[in-house]
Structure formats: structure tokens, C-alpha cells
Amino acid sequence: xxxxIRKLVxxxxxxxxxxxxxxxSSTGKxxxxxxxxxxxxxxxxxxxxxxxxxxxxTSRDENDxxxxxxxxxxxxxxxxxxxxxxxxxxxxxGTFSWMPNGQLVRYANWxxxxxxxxNGTEHCMQIVYEPRREQRWTWNDNKCRTKYMYFICExxxxxxxxxxxx
Ligand SMILES: [Ca+2]
Ligand SMILES: [Ca+2]
Numbered sequence: 001x002x003x004x005i006r007k008l009v010x011x012x013x014x015x016x017x018x019x020x021x022x023x024x025s026s027t028g029k030x031x032x033x034x035x036x037x038x039x040x041x042x043x044x045x046x047x048x049x050x051x052x053x054x055x056x057x058t059s060r061d062e063n064d065x066x067x068x069x070x071x072x073x074x075x076x077x078x079x080x081x082x083x084x085x086x087x088x089x090x091x092x093x094g095t096f097s098w099m100p101n102g103q104l105v106r107y108a109n110w111x112x113x114x115x116x117x118x119n120g121t122e123h124c125m126q127i128v129y130e131p132r133r134e135q136r137w138t139w140n141d142n143k144c145r146t147k148y149m150y151f152i153c154e155x156x157x158x159x160x161x162x163x164x165x166x
Pocket of ligand 2: 115122
């Protein structure tokens with residue numbers, strides 16, 4: 001990468017960081033929505049850059065907490081909005097796992113008819129709010145590389161060493 005491009009990328013990331021939405025939640029996680037649309041891979045990179053990870057959702061409570069967080073953010077639209085979340089089925093078609101921790105997706109909140117792997121090209125997970133289509137914080141699989149959208153980062157779980165120190 002040339003130094004000019006590298007500088008530009010740094011500036012974009014810094015700019016995005018200055019515009020993140022942050023709030024503690026009932027799940028004990030902090031969530032953020034950087035002010036930049038990206039494909040799923042870049043979304044994951046940007047969360048990492050901030051010391052966070054793409055959001056993982058393993059219970060109804062967490063799905064509700066994410067929904068509440070988005071609703072308070074300026075990225076929410078009551079008409080339609082959607083965000084990348086941290087799961088995919090890139091390793092094995094039809095088997096979704098949470099990329100940040102490698103765990104299989106057990107609790108799931110798919111929109112009816114999803115995941116449909118449309119055209120055999122959809123492998124990354126998004127959360128969708130589009131009430132006119134009966135989608136209220138339900139999940140869809142979409143195209144990892146070519147779809148650009150906002151995304152939700154969460155704080156990383158604290159590791160054992162930090163737990164002991166705490
Ligand atoms: Ca797929
Ligand atoms: Ca789909």
C-alpha cells in the first residue's frame with residue numbers, strides 16, 4: 001500500500017472513531033456503530049482497530065439490547081435499517097458461527113425464509129429492522145464483500161488475567 005493510501009485509510013479510521021456511538025448496555029457489553037459503511041470484512045477489521053469485535057448475539061436479551069442500542073443511535077431509521085453482525089457460514093455452507101469466538105450460532109433470530117443463501121452467494125449475517133416487511137431486529141444472510149452497510153462493534157470479553165487482576 002502506498003503511503004498516501006495508508007495515510008488516507010488512517011484518516012478515515014480516525015474520523016470514523018470520532019463519530020462512534022457508544023453506550024454500556026444491560027448485557028454488560030459496550031456497543032459502538034462507527035460512522036462508516038463497509039463490507040463485512042472491513043467492518044470486522046475496523047472493530048478490531050478500535051479494540052472491539054463485530055457483535056455476537058447469543059440470547060434474546062442480547063438481541064433486545066442491540067436493538068435498544070441501535071434505536072438510540074443516529075443510524076436508526078424507523079423505515080428500514082440494517083447492520084452487519086459477527087456471524088458467517090464461510091467455513092461451511094449452512095453452518096453459521098460467530099467469527100469473534102468461533103462458536104456455532106445456537107440462539108438464532110432469523111427472518112422467516114432466511115438464511116436463504118440467495119444465488120449461492122450470501123454468507124455473512126446482518127440484523128434488519130424493516131417493519132413494513134415484518135422484520136423487527138431479525139437476521140438475514142447477505143453478500144460479505146459487495147454489500148456496504150453500517151455495523152455494530154462490541155467490547156471484547158475480558159480475559160482471565162484481567163479477571164484475576166480485577
Ligand atoms: Ca451461505
Ligand atoms: Ca438472505
